[in-house]
Amino acid sequence: MVAAGNGEGVVSVARRVVQVERAFLTQAVGFMLGRGIRQFLDLGCGKPGVGSPHDMGRLTGPAVRVIHVDYDAEVIERARRVIAGTEHRYLVCRNVTDVSGLIETCQAAGMLDARRPTGVVAVGLLHLIPDANELLSRYSAELPRDSVFAASHLTRCFKDDDSGAAAKLIGGPVYPRQRQEIAEMFDGLALVKPGIVALPHEWGTPAKSIAGAPVLAGIAVKQ
Numbered sequence: 001m002v003a004a005g006n007g008e009g010v011v012s013v014a015r016r017v018v019q020v021e022r023a024f025l026t027q028a029v030g031f032m033l034g035r036g037i038r039q040f041l042d043l044g045c046g047k048p049g050v051g052s053p054h055d056m057g058r059l060t061g062p063a064v065r066v067i068h069v070d071y072d073a074e075v076i077e078r079a080r081r082v083i084a085g086t087e088h089r090y091l092v093c094r095n096v097t098d099v100s101g102l103i104e105t106c107q108a109a110g111m112l113d114a115r116r117p118t119g120v121v122a123v124g125l126l127h128l129i130p131d132a133n134e135l136l137s138r139y140s141a142e143l144p145r146d147s148v149f150a151a152s153h154l155t156r157c158f159k160d161d162d163s164g165a166a167a168k169l170i171g172g173p174v175y176p177r178q179r180q181e182i183a184e185m186f187d188g189l190a191l192v193k194p195g196i197v198a199l200p201h202e203w204g205t206p207a208k209s210i211a212g213a214p215v216l217a218g219i220a221v222k223q
């Protein structure tokens with residue numbers, strides 16, 4: 001197994017992973033808003049924290065709908081306290097691999113209009129799912145043209161003796177994938193240039209000056 005940080009401590013690498021992912025989230029949401037996206041599906045929202053997806057209300061403005069999804073009931077409960085009283089913010093406790101079930105539930109509850117372009121955000125999620133290879137394609141099949149997909153993904157394992165600590169910090173056992181596999185997750189979608197990139201990266205918005213981490217990411221549009 002390859003160490004994530006050339007001997008660097010797991011806590012420090014995991015912190016950088018979160019930092020670059022947070023910056024990516026801000027860029028991806030900005031890109032989506034710029035394309036007129038006004039409803040977002042935040043897959044694997046995680047526990048609320050500084051700059052976490054629960055802050056998306058600040059990025060998107062109040063008129064935009066955001067549905068945060070996580071299968072961990074405790075995560076959802078914590079998030080509920082953070083977004084309580086905020087309009088157009090929804091929480092759904094569900095496994096994101098149940099794509100049709102999730103979309104149907106959100107539609108039936110009036111949270112999502114699946115005929116309208118949607119921003120699908122999967123930051124720090126796909127490397128936690130063993131069979132995630134076709135997940136973005138399955139969401140794309142349920143959503144209309146001009147929907148936008150943003151995902152980040154770990155590319156390297158932590159050392160065996162660090163993997164427990166890494167799992168705790170990153171949110172579960174990690175399934176790192178190589179660039180080609182990550183690129184294939186966007187099959188059928190038009191990747192925004194320059195395609196799959198190492199984070200941090202600039203997509204129009206200047207990237208914060210933070211050190212790199214073993215994370216690749218892409219933003220893609222359904223055409």
Ligand SMILES: C[S@@+](CC[C@H](N)C(=O)[O-])C[C@H]1O[C@@H](n2cnc3c(N)ncnc32)[C@H](O)[C@@H]1O
Nearest residue numbers: 044045046070071072095096123124128170171
């Ligand atoms: C690293 S954490 C939070 C990432 C968050 N998007 C962020 O940017 O801070 C990943 C979250 O994904 C959730 N998760 C993992 N697999 C999932 C699945 N199959 N369905 C729903 N949630 C999942 C975990 O419970 C965890 O809260």
